[in-house]
Amino acid sequence: MALSVLLFRNPLAIVVVLSIVIGLLMVVLFGYTSNQKAIKIAKDQLKAHLLAVRLFQEQLHVVVGSYGRILRGTGRYLRLAFMPLLYVIIPITLLIVQLDRYLGVAPVQPNAPFLLTVQASSADALSGASLDLPTGILTTAPAVHVPADHEVVWRLAASREGTYDIGVATGGDRVTKRVKVSSELSRLSPVRFRGRFWERMFRSSESAIPDNSPIESIAINYPERTIRLAGYELNWIWLFFIFSMIAGFIFKELLGIQV
Amino acid sequence: MTKLCGADVPFDCAQGRPLCPHPTGKVQQAGRNARPTRTLLILAILFLPCLAHAYAGPGAGFAVLSSFWAIFVAFLYSFYALMTWPIRQLFRFLRRRNAYGKAKFNRAVILGFDGMDPELSERFMNEGKLPNLAKLREKGTFTKLRTTFPAISPVAWSTFMTGVNPGKHNIYDFLARDTSNYLPFLSSAEIKGPKRHIKIGKYSIPFGKTEIKAMRKGTPFWHWLGKAGIFSSVIRVPVTFPPEKFSGVLLSGMCVPDLKGSQGTFCLCTTRGSSDKFREGGVRVPIERRNGTCYSYIPGPDSPLAGTAGNEMRVAFEVKPDPTAKQVRIVVASEKLTLKVGEYSEWISVEFKAGLGFTAHGICRFYLKEVSPEVEVYVSPVNIDPGHPDLPISHPVTYSIYLAKLYGPFATLGLAEDTWALNEHVLDDEAFLAQCYSNHEDRERMLFDALEKTKQGLCTCVFDTTDRVQHMFWRYLDEDHPAAREVPRDQRPNVIPELYQKMDRLIGRVMEQIDDDTLLLVISDHGFKSFARCVNLNAWLHQNGYLALKDGKTESGDWFDDVDWSRTRAYTMGLNGLYLNVKGREMQGIVDPAEAEALKIELQQKLNGLKDPASGEAGITGVFITGNVYRGPYTENAPDLIVGYGAGYRASWDSVLGKVTGQVFEDNLKAWSGDHCIDPRLVPGILFSSHKFATEKPHIADVAPTILTLFGLAPPSHFDGKAWNLTG
Numbered sequence: 003m004a005l006s007v008l009l010f011r012n013p014l015a016i017v018v019v020l021s022i023v024i025g026l027l028m029v030v031l032f033g034y035t036s037n038q039k040a041i042k043i044a045k046d047q048l049k050a051h052l053l054a055v056r057l058f059q060e061q062l063h064v065v066v067g068s069y070g071r072i073l074r075g076t077g078r079y080l081r082l083a084f085m086p087l088l089y090v091i092i093p094i095t096l097l098i099v100q101l102d103r104y105l106g107v108a109p110v111q112p113n114a115p116f117l118l119t120v121q122a123s124s125a126d127a128l129s130g131a132s133l134d135l136p137t138g139i140l141t142t143a144p145a146v147h148v149p150a151d152h153e154v155v156w157r158l159a160a161s162r163e164g165t166y167d168i169g170v171a172t173g174g175d176r177v178t179k180r181v182k183v184s185s186e187l188s189r190l191s192p193v194r195f196r197g198r199f200w201e202r203m204f205r206s207s208e209s210a211i212p213d214n215s216p217i218e219s220i221a222i223n224y225p226e227r228t229i230r231l232a233g234y235e236l237n238w239i240w241l242f243f244i245f246s247m248i249a250g251f252i253f254k255e256l257l258g259i260q261v
Numbered sequence: 262m263t264k265l266c267g268a269d270v271p272f273d274c275a276q277g278r279p280l281c282p283h284p285t286g287k288v289q290q291a292g293r294n295a296r297p298t299r300t301l302l303i304l305a306i307l308f309l310p311c312l313a314h315a316y317a318g319p320g321a322g323f324a325v326l327s328s329f330w331a332i333f334v335a336f337l338y339s340f341y342a343l344m345t346w347p348i349r350q351l352f353r354f355l356r357r358r359n360a361y362g363k364a365k366f367n368r369a370v371i372l373g374f375d376g377m378d379p380e381l382s383e384r385f386m387n388e389g390k391l392p393n394l395a396k397l398r399e400k401g402t403f404t405k406l407r408t409t410f411p412a413i414s415p416v417a418w419s420t421f422m423t424g425v426n427p428g429k430h431n432i433y434d435f436l437a438r439d440t441s442n443y444l445p446f447l448s449s450a451e452i453k454g455p456k457r458h459i460k461i462g463k464y465s466i467p468f469g470k471t472e473i474k475a476m477r478k479g480t481p482f483w484h485w486l487g488k489a490g491i492f493s494s495v496i497r498v499p500v501t502f503p504p505e506k507f508s509g510v511l512l513s514g515m516c517v518p519d520l521k522g523s524q525g526t527f528c529l530c531t532t533r534g535s536s537d538k539f540r541e542g543g544v545r546v547p548i549e550r551r552n553g554t555c556y557s558y559i560p561g562p563d564s565p566l567a568g569t570a571g572n573e574m575r576v577a578f579e580v581k582p583d584p585t586a587k588q589v590r591i592v593v594a595s596e597k598l599t600l601k602v603g604e605y606s607e608w609i610s611v612e613f614k615a616g617l618g619f620t621a622h623g624i625c626r627f628y629l630k631e632v633s634p635e636v637e638v639y640v641s642p643v644n645i646d647p648g649h650p651d652l653p654i655s656h657p658v659t660y661s662i663y664l665a666k667l668y669g670p671f672a673t674l675g676l677a678e679d680t681w682a683l684n685e686h687v688l689d690d691e692a693f694l695a696q697c698y699s700n701h702e703d704r705e706r707m708l709f710d711a712l713e714k715t716k717q718g719l720c721t722c723v724f725d726t727t728d729r730v731q732h733m734f735w736r737y738l739d740e741d742h743p744a745a746r747e748v749p750r751d752q753r754p755n756v757i758p759e760l761y762q763k764m765d766r767l768i769g770r771v772m773e774q775i776d777d778d779t780l781l782l783v784i785s786d787h788g789f790k791s792f793a794r795c796v797n798l799n800a801w802l803h804q805n806g807y808l809a810l811k812d813g814k815t816e817s818g819d820w821f822d823d824v825d826w827s828r829t830r831a832y833t834m835g836l837n838g839l840y841l842n843v844k845g846r847e848m849q850g851i852v853d854p855a856e857a858e859a860l861k862i863e864l865q866q867k868l869n870g871l872k873d874p875a876s877g878e879a880g881i882t883g884v885f886i887t888g889n890v891y892r893g894p895y896t897e898n899a900p901d902l903i904v905g906y907g908a909g910y911r912a913s914w915d916s917v918l919g920k921v922t923g924q925v926f927e928d929n930l931k932a933w934s935g936d937h938c939i940d941p942r943l944v945p946g947i948l949f950s951s952h953k954f955a956t957e958k959p960h961i962a963d964v965a966p967t968i969l970t971l972f973g974l975a976p977p978s979h980f981d982g983k984a985w986n987l988t989g
Contacts, residue, residue, distance in 0.1 A: 046665075046667070047666065047667060050664075050667035053662065053663040054714070057657065057659060058510075058714050059349075060349065060492055061714060061715070064714050258595050
């Protein structure tokens with residue numbers, strides 16, 4: 003129980019556990035989806051050409067020729083590694099997207115100011131824009147209009163933790179944007195879009211703004227989350243990259259899979 | 262039907278790598294059906310926005326890191342090589358200026374075809390079967406090449422590389438005898454385990470290195486070339502184990518042991534119960550059937566941790582027979598392979614684990630003999646893994662690793678073609694030939710790689726196939742060989758003519774790779790003759806009062822079991838050596854050294870011209886007192902007499918093993934039906950050259966001084982051979 007609480011609250015622990023699990027899954031998937039024999043041969047031949055440079059170092063034509071073969075061999079190896087990579091890239095990418103909603107940004111803290119940016123299709127559409135604020139959310143500064151970008155920005159603050167729906171009214175139309183104020187790990191959606199399917203898929207977890215609305219997007223500037231490790235503040239994706247690769251290299255040896 | 266698994270379809274094979282992966286081979290990936298899926302995936306990835314492009318999962322890491330590592334190391338090597346190249350060139354120039362300055366050729370290529378016979382070569386050339394050799398004959402040189410006494414490969418090739426007679430290189434046969442107990446030992450190398458052991462519980466942990474001592478003396482001529490800055494690539498020249506350091510690369514050949522330390526021990530795994538033991542060269546291992554699956558094992562070397570002999574390590578394997586499809590599924594270690602009857606597997610890596618991290622690495626091949634009603638699987642001798650050599654089999658050690666990485670695993674055993682298995686009917690003719698030619702193809706790939714890598718200097722490669730195939734298939738060439746009398750003449754395969762044609766095609770391909778500035782020599786260490794009749798010299802010595810058996814015995818066991826040494830004056834073991842039982846030299850010697858010379862002459866006179874009562878032909882045509890034919894510091898280790906058998910004759914199988922039988926002459930009924938361990942004057946080798954040499958009666962010892970001279974070096978004064986004069 004204590005461990006699960008620790009895991010749930012500690013982003014570093016989450017990243018480490020996920021990296022190990024995904025490292026293992028990746029190796030197994032790689033083993034199943036790749037041409038293991040061809041990869042072994044490609045790697046062996048690369049090693050052979052490396053050894054040739056050493057063995058025949060007196061023969062310049064061999065050194066130069068081997069170097070060319072190493073480059074070609076590397077290309078062949080990358081090509082062989084690319085196909086299994088394609089097979090796993092979609093599930094892993096979707097997983098990364100989901101994880102990024104938890105680990106990429108942090109929720110707004112109580113009493114800490116944050117910005118809400120509304121972008122419309124034209125500057126006119128925002129001339130009479132106003133906010134419909136729920137209880138617990140306050141504006142801390144007047145709205146700033148940026149006509150050139152068709153934007154209007156509000157600075158807001160929340161007095162206590164909670165999930166709020168902030169309404170944006172313009173020209174008789176009303177669109178809401180959800181904001182989370184919390185000190186826990188939460189699933190966050192930094193932006194809500196109109197249309198823009200691919201961007202919505204990768205950056206938003208809210209439904210699309212109706213097509214007839216003049217508002218194109220509403221964004222909250224959640225602070226970026228970093229994880230402290232060995233004195234460095236790092237984005238979770240880098241830690242995931244490093245840990246999952248270490249796990250992968252260990253598992254590939256244990257499982258005898260050519261990578 | 263014998264065929265090599267996947268020989269034509271590199272990646273369709275059930276096991277491992279292809280037999281001949283092209284060095285730059287395009288790797289066949291998933292089939293055509295995978296294309297639409299692949300295209301969809303590629304399109305999906307291309308249209309995914311930024312986060313997908315920034316994918317940073319472990320797979321990307323593997324790909325990037327691995328390829329980066331390869332490029333990084335290559336770059337470092339290349340940078341080092343390129344940066345230091347001018348300095349090294351300067352040193353090389355200073356070292357070799359005299360050598361290449363006076364060199365008549367930029368490169369010498371020596372192809373050694375073990376046992377290629379001059380008479381057969383001439384016959385086949387005249388029949389138009391060997392166009393490339395015929396070209397060499399016309400353009401350059403073709404002559405017989407005198408060989409050593411005796412005409413045995415390790416002896417002759419040692420003379421080839423050192424330029425000296427056996428009295429100076431100390432190799433007289435495959436085996437030498439231990440004067441303290443009359444038992445044989447391998448003449449070329451001595452392998453001793455670590456001297457010290459630490460006893461912990463049941464383990465006796467070896468402490469220190471395995472010692473491998475070369476018994477061959479003399480210096481191979483490529484060492485002299487190396488000292489002058491001339492690079493050499495030397496592949497599978499016999500008696501180069503253990504490999505010695507020099508300026509070049511070398512892969513050891515004949516005399517490299519298998520992982521058990523023997524010269525090749527095959528294994529027949531069988532459900533067929535039999536208590537028969539193979540005469541030599543193989544063991545029978547039972548296959549146990551349980552619930553439709555068969556279980557057996559590959560016998561390996563003794564455990565280094567056991568402290569005593571007889572604690573054999575094993576690798577277990579499973580066989581799942583499918584009699585309907587006439588195939589089996591074999592599971593060995595992490596490998597799974599399907600074999601049809603009459604099919605070989607690729608080389609399979611096997612690890613014999615002794616515990617505490619001690620592992621012996623080997624490779625072997627499986628061959629399915631039978632699947633129903635009995636299951637029989639032949640397992641080749643477990644060769645030292647060239648990619649992970651537990652004993653040094655190349656110089657530098659990385660050379661065998663380089664070749665294994667480049668072309669896949671290959672046979673490393675000195676006598677890689679399993680002649681014993683054919684002799685014992687474990688392999689049939691086709692299976693044996695397939696094994697020979699598979700090894701041969703590996704060797705060809707190594708040769709062409711060496712030719713590509715050695716544009717200047719020496720490139721030499723010895724092919725054993727010619728020797729092994731002639732040994733085993735001469736019976737079909739002979740008019741009336743006892744081992745093939747039941748095979749009608751019109752059904753006899755043309756194995757030997759086809760072998761010569763294969764070698765000729767190889768020469769053709771080599772000739773395409775070389776220019777006028779390259780000297781090509783094609784040589785053999787000896788020729789070949791039929792081996793139809795066996796001579797048991799120990800029986801003759803017994804019948805003539807030179808060798809005595811213990812009272813009541815009429816025959817002895819192997820290695821002189823039941824021989825009464827107190828009444829024995831002479832004995833023979835090995836292929837051509839005859840020894841006196843000299844007082845003060847042999848453990849139980851009785852011949853006074855002062856009387857030894859007279860006894861030698863007496864034996865020489867009695868044996869010379871010894872007639873076969875069945876045919877009236879001479880079974881022995883020459884007996885040579887070694888003091889007259891050898892000169893050098895190791896002459897005392899030689900046999901006292903060398904027996905030269907007549908054409909068609911050879912030492913009997915029993916006589917070689919130090920056994921006394923009742924009959925002196927008998928038919929040879931084994932597949933091993935051709936031989937050369939006879940009177941050396943009857944079996945000279947061949948010498949073909951791309952250039953003309955003026956030489957009368959060239960000798961194999963002349964090759965070393967000739968090559969040194971052609972590279973502008975003075976042959977050392979202790980050489981016995983004489984350099985040939987180039988005339989064209």
